[in-house]
Amino acid sequence: MKSFKVKSFDKKKQLLLSPFALAISACGGGGKSEITPSLSAVRTFDPTGDDLIDMVTSGSYYKNSSNEPIFYGLAHGHYGEQWENPEGVAEVLQDVMSEFPKYADIHLQYAGIFASPNAASDAGVSVVLTFDKFIFESSGSTSEWQGFFPHADENDFGVKQIGGDVYLNFNSDLWKATDQADFERILTETDVAYAIILDGMSKTLGLKNTDHETTTRPTIANTEFAENSEDYTFSVSHIPYESLSDEVGNTLGSYDILGLMYLYGPATNVNLGDTVYDLSNASKFTIISDSEGVDTLSFETTDRDVSIALPDARITKDEYTDLVDIAFGGGAINLGTPQEVVIGIVGEIENITTGSGDDVIYTNPSDNIVNAGLGDDIILLSAGADTVYGGSGADTFYAEWLVGDVYSVAANTVIKDFEVGIDTLELPHPPDEDVFSLNLDGFATYSTSYGAYIVLEGIEANVLLIA
Ligand SMILES: [Ca+2]
Numbered sequence: 001m002k003s004f005k006v007k008s009f010d011k012k013k014q015l016l017l018s019p020f021a022l023a024i025s026a027c028g029g030g031g032k033s034e035i036t037p038s039l040s041a042v043r044t045f046d047p048t049g050d051d052l053i054d055m056v057t058s059g060s061y062y063k064n065s066s067n068e069p070i071f072y073g074l075a076h077g078h079y080g081e082q083w084e085n086p087e088g089v090a091e092v093l094q095d096v097m098s099e100f101p102k103y104a105d106i107h108l109q110y111a112g113i114f115a116s117p118n119a120a121s122d123a124g125v126s127v128v129l130t131f132d133k134f135i136f137e138s139s140g141s142t143s144e145w146q147g148f149f150p151h152a153d154e155n156d157f158g159v160k161q162i163g164g165d166v167y168l169n170f171n172s173d174l175w176k177a178t179d180q181a182d183f184e185r186i187l188t189e190t191d192v193a194y195a196i197i198l199d200g201m202s203k204t205l206g207l208k209n210t211d212h213e214t215t216t217r218p219t220i221a222n223t224e225f226a227e228n229s230e231d232y233t234f235s236v237s238h239i240p241y242e243s244l245s246d247e248v249g250n251t252l253g254s255y256d257i258l259g260l261m262y263l264y265g266p267a268t269n270v271n272l273g274d275t276v277y278d279l280s281n282a283s284k285f286t287i288i289s290d291s292e293g294v295d296t297l298s299f300e301t302t303d304r305d306v307s308i309a310l311p312d313a314r315i316t317k318d319e320y321t322d323l324v325d326i327a328f329g330g331g332a333i334n335l336g337t338p339q340e341v342v343i344g345i346v347g348e349i350e351n352i353t354t355g356s357g358d359d360v361i362y363t364n365p366s367d368n369i370v371n372a373g374l375g376d377d378i379i380l381l382s383a384g385a386d387t388v389y390g391g392s393g394a395d396t397f398y399a400e401w402l403v404g405d406v407y408s409v410a411a412n413t414v415i416k417d418f419e420v421g422i423d424t425l426e427l428p429h430p431p432d433e434d435v436f437s438l439n440l441d442g443f444a445t446y447s448t449s450y451g452a453y454i455v456l457e458g459i460e461a462n463v464l465l466i467a
Pocket residue numbers: 363364365366367368382383384385386
């Protein structure tokens with residue numbers, strides 16, 4: 001291997017940039033006690049036998065807590081490569097790192113800018129973003145980056161703690177960087193570069209590229225998830241990196257999120273309170289993450305067709321993995337068309353309002369309030385005390401349904417604006433199993449031997465006879 005002389009480093013500058021100095025200035029002399037950075041302990045684990053978790057995890061992660069966060073930072077190169085505007089790149093890094101706690105109970109703390117990966121390690125910083133001008137080129141690699149799992153120690157190029165590091169390749173063809181300033185402009189201004197850094201940093205925390213096979217863990221091609229191996233809404237590692245102008249998402253994918261939750265536990269403090277998520281104008285892959293409160297997804301002002309399943313822990317088990325206890329949902333705007341926009345939902349969301357398109361709404365076991373608006377909508381009813389407005393249009397309500405292994409029945413649903421002769425109530429069992437009666441207010445109710453109980457508010461007749 002070639003060796004390169006490390007450029008001398010201004011000691012005074014180093015002192016100013018030390019994480020402790022930054023921590024003090026950030027603290028502003030307030031009462032919060034500061035934590036001195038120290039390398040986080042690395043824990044390893046055996047394959048789980050679960051396809052999804054084994055495909056997206058490397059087998060290691062960092063022990064951490066609010067008192068012992070994982071410190072991360074930006075470093076100048078191992079061979080003396082210098083950032084020109086490290087603060088700008090460090091800002092992107094901090095943005096990227098803020099993604100992970102949206103989903104997982106992981107404690108990350110920015111520690112500053114360091115003279116080299118080794119200087120960062122010496123300062124107690126476990127996770128490092130840096131760049132390389134020499135090694136990739138000398139080995140003939142055109143990869144955009146290389147990242148190292150927490151437990152990595154092979155091929156360390158003289159770096160003391162290469163686990164947790166990402167090396168961006170200055171010479172990668174993708175950037176087509178004309179000089180250092182151009183390289184840094186690309187990193188700080190393009191969505192694809194952001195996605196690449198997100199991809200890289202996710203590996204430093206213990207996620208694995210789904211296409212990467214280790215001695216103990218499979219590639220996606222050898223799992224039940226093979227058909228999704230090119231869809232970046234499932235994993236940021238599926239982003240193709242063909243061009244810097246590609247339209248890509250800037251979030252993790254659902255597999256990444258579940259892997260991260262397996263490693264660190266689901267986040268418990270994201271978007272607390274009652275939140276309205278307005279996705280009417282969503283134009284690219286979007287993920288909502290929510291831990292608490294009574295929340296509403298809104299597509300109220302779009303005329304596009306929306307197809308959404310409210311999150312349900314049974315979907316997680318049926319579609320993904322048994323090993324993470326979280327409700328997953330989602331769907332798409334303009335599903336199955338070239339204009340499709342995928343929406344992912346993580347955590348508990350109760351209510352949904354859709355716009356004037358022809359929508360499909362799968363409710364969940366929580367108490368839901370559904371407003372389907374204009375358009376001919378399909379609403380799949382569920383357990384929980386649900387209040388449903390089909391809105392105008394010829395709407396269809398399913399009392400009972402099965403998708404995959406997820407079975408639902410409308411156990412306590414009020415349909416507020418059912419229009420006889422226009423809307424349809426689908427009762428899948430033969431008529432003699434569906435019992436019609438009137439409730440105390442004189443409104444039509446239907447119950448079935450399968451546990452359905454539905455009130456058609458305002459209807460004072462047997463819809464089975466007059467429809
Ligand atoms: Ca429900």
